[in-house]
Amino acid sequence: MKIDPKSPADLSAQIAAAIRDAIVEGRLIVDQRLPSEAELAEQFNVSRPTVREALKRLAAQSLIRTQRGATGGAFVNRLSFPDAYDQQITTSTLLLSMNAVSFETACEARYALERACAPLSAMRRSADHLATMRAEIHRQGQPGLTDEAFCASDVAFHRALVDGAGNPVLSYQLAGAVEAMQPLMNMITFTARDRARIIALHENIANAAEACDGDGVTQGLTALEAETQSLAQAVFKARAAR
Amino acid sequence: MKIDPKSPADLSAQIAAAIRDAIVEGRLIVDQRLPSEAELAEQFNVSRPTVREALKRLAAQSLIRTQRGATGGAFVNRLSFPDAYDQQITTSTLLLSMNAVSFETACEARYALERACAPLSAMRRSADHLATMRAEIHRQGQPGLTDEAFCASDVAFHRALVDGAGNPVLSYQLAGAVEAMQPLMNMITFTARDRARIIALHENIANAAEACDGDGVTQGLTALEAETQSLAQAVFKARAAR
DNA sequence: GCGAATTTAATGTCAGACAATTAAAGTTCT
DNA sequence: AGAACTTTAATTGTCTGACATTAAATTCGC
Incomplete structure (x- = not known):
């Protein structure tokens, strides 16, 4: 050297x-x-x-x-998956916040990636993963939940879905995309009606996962993406008008 | 502080x-x-x-x-996309090599992620992206190409496909997955017949991309994954028997 | 033998100095 | 007055030497 x-x-x-x-x-x-x-x-x-x-x-x-x-x-040092997760999350978060990446672009990327593991997760998810998803859905329905806690639960839900694919490399790659979105998601305020719609979509996804229906999960994610995008647009529009 | x-x-x-x-x-x-x-x-x-x-x-x-x-x-410092790429690639490469991630797992993750941007790329790819893909396919067919050069061209081909989605966040996420696979891919020796099959599959993908056929690209990638996996299995089996 | 004290080899931290670099202020010449 | 040059000041980059801290290995006493 x-x-x-x-x-x-x-x-x-x-x-x-x-x-x-x-x-x-x-x-x-x-x-x-x-x-x-x-x-x-x-x-x-x-x-x-x-x-x-x-x-x-x-x-x-x-x-x-x-x-x-x-x-x-x-x-x-043996670079462990948790270490790599952490690095990826800070890098992704800063990348998004420092480069004025639009909500739309980040959201599109996130759901595209998530759909990538939908078929695998539907096939392989354990009962544990499903239980986590159900539990997070339940938490999301509780009244008095702050927007931040709602978003955190959302991340946990999607995390369980991704981990269900049983491929640590996928989980690692997705961790960055999903977690880095959180600051952007936290900019949105969710009305009770918004939450209800999101929870319903989450339930569709969980049901499809329970039925090992990969296409169903994929479609559920697509619907959730559309809902999230339109919600965000509405919020940003209202904010711009103010 | x-x-x-x-x-x-x-x-x-x-x-x-x-x-x-x-x-x-x-x-x-x-x-x-x-x-x-x-x-x-x-x-x-x-x-x-x-x-x-x-x-x-x-x-x-x-x-x-x-x-x-x-x-x-x-x-x-404004964390730029190229900086983030580089970090992600070294992290991903080390993660795979240090944690004995199997070829199968890495390959599955890579193609799953790549399929995630297939529909977007088919919709949005520019003529430039398509030209790059065609050029790389042509290079891959040239005789006397080393295995490493073949793999590098393969990466460039897939890179063009991914970039075609026009979503920098997706490109960033995928860069790690695709590039980190290269050391693993380099362990494989490609016979002339193997290369011909891969090139044919690349052509299918390019054709589908040219026709803006997202499903076609997705299917092409799935076929390519199957081919890659079986090729790798054969190589590892032969190597184990030796 | 076994436990306690000692030694030793390493990283962690500090203090002070000088070199190199660069922009801005000052100076000189036209 | 203005342009070219020189000086100066601020800052990072590097070196030297020292001491503190840590933890394993060794030695010593019993």
């Missing part, structure tokens, strides 16, 4: 890139210990703070973990 | 989290300048190297950018 001390880029960025490449290409494997900071500093011909900055960059991406003490050091 | 100096977590991690929260919650907005390292050090009551480690963590996630010079400093 070599770096170019004359490059305009920061040394710590170069070092981080070099180590990252080694991990991605498999030259450093999971749980393998990296040389100590002092050794790395010598290898790359830089000072220890510079090495440390590089290691912090990698730690921020969950590529390494560090441990103190005699046998401590930096170890290549 | 406050941190707890008695917490077991690293100070630099706490500081990074505090600043990250401020960005996510909108208390720091895009292009806003953060206080200088020296000022941050004073605010948080830590030394400058500690602050720097925190800032490097944020820089690694593209949340801030730094500039040297008199009016320099750290600025809240």
